[in-house]
Amino acid sequence: MNIELIQALEEIEKDKGIPKDMLLEAIKAALKSAYGKSGLGSKGNAEIEIDEENGEVHVYSKKEVVEEVEDEESEISLEKAKNKGFDCEIGQKLKIEVTPANFGRIAAQTARQVVIQRIREAERDILYQEFVTREGEILTGIIQRYHDDNVIIDLGRTEAILIPREQIPNENYESNERIKVYIVEVEQTTKGPNILVSRTHPGLLKELFKLEVPEIGDDTVEIKSVAREAGFRSKIAVNSEDDDVDAVGACVGPNGQRVRSIVNELNGEKIDIVEWSEDIEVFISNALSPAEVVEVKVNENEEVAQVIVPDYQLSLAIGKEGQNARLAAKLTGWKIDIKSKSEIEDE
Structure with a gap:
């Protein structure tokens, strides 16, 4: 000494x-x-x-x-x-x-x-x-390796872990490929920060739109809610207080370029962009896009809506295995009961 x-x-x-x-x-x-x-x-x-x-x-x-x-x-x-x-x-x-x-x-x-x-x-x-200050953000990393079904992602100065439940079904993770991930949680350990990331979190979709759509970045367009079944289909509700700005059009982009870029990042996941509305009947109708809606009846006390659609639109409104109706319910926060026009007439 x-x-x-x-x-x-x-x-x-x-x-x-x-x-x-x-x-x-x-x-x-x-x-x-x-x-x-x-x-x-x-x-x-x-x-x-x-x-x-x-x-x-x-x-x-x-x-x-x-x-x-x-x-x-x-x-x-x-x-x-x-x-x-x-x-x-x-x-x-x-x-x-x-x-x-x-x-x-x-x-x-x-x-x-x-x-x-x-x-x-x-x-x-x-x-x-x-x-830890970047929880809820997107980072781009490089896929390093698999370890016990976990995907280890190199973030430069440290690594992140993509565990099985945060992986998109049927998505392939090839070594040395660049990948965007959403930071879910950062824990302090004796070996350094344990960074848990996700490809399935709704926040990933929200942050991807922020990156691709300048109007969201400058708060001209606001993302009101997101519903996602990762790897299959998602819905996102957007709104703008500026009457001169088409919120949905801004997110779609010229010739669909902006949304296409996000779909490609998510390996073909379908994305419905709908207009948010203070009028819950209108919002529920929009949320069931691309199906056409005849009428929406709401019970505000129980937050339950009965939706009437043309007979030929029933299967589209419900979606494969109920997916469209399920995502619309998640997006609006309301329970949605869908019936065809003929069913209502029979009743």
Whole structure:
């Protein structure tokens, strides 16, 4: 331990942002433990001091001055204390240097280990702080490998995990391919941040539209709700307070370019873009697009809607295995009961 250690700690404080005082305290604690484990003395009443001018390490033992010693670890006789040059009296607490002859080597090794460990901890914390603030955002990464059905994605400085339930059904994940993922959750662990990402989350669709549609980015168009069955079909409701802006048209883009780009990113997932409305009857009717709706009757207390469609539109309104009706219900937050016009007439 020498002046080079102090200089190194100052450099680390400047480059890594780890306070020198914090590192010194960590080194002292580690040295106290090392002193006890080395068999050189008890760490219980040991005190470590590091001279910040020259880096020298000193070990002191705290002892009480007594007439007759009963515990050599914590007591020293008055006679022995005076022989060591202390001007003291019975009951006084002394700090006696007990630095072992070979402690410098132990101190240097311990300090190096502590500094390396604290740098790693600081880097892990920096990474965590960087990504935890990005929950709910999209990142582009490179597919690295599979591990126990999980897809590991390289984000540059760290990795993310795409677990099976967050993977789009039947989507292939080839090594070295670039992929956009939605950050669901970031957890702090002893090995660094654990970043859970998704390809199925509705938020992924919402963020993709933000990237592709400038009107959403500047808040001219607002995404009011999203309903998604990943890999198959999604619905998104949009609105604009600007009468000169067609919210649906903005999201579709010239010749369908904007929405097509998102469909391609999601490997062909169908996307219905519908106009949001304060009028729940109108909104429910729009949500069942592309089916035509004759009439919507609502029970506002129970948030239930009965929808009447032409006979030839019934299967389209319900959708394959009920998908269209199910997504419309998710999009609006209402329970939707769909019936054909002839069914209503029969009733």
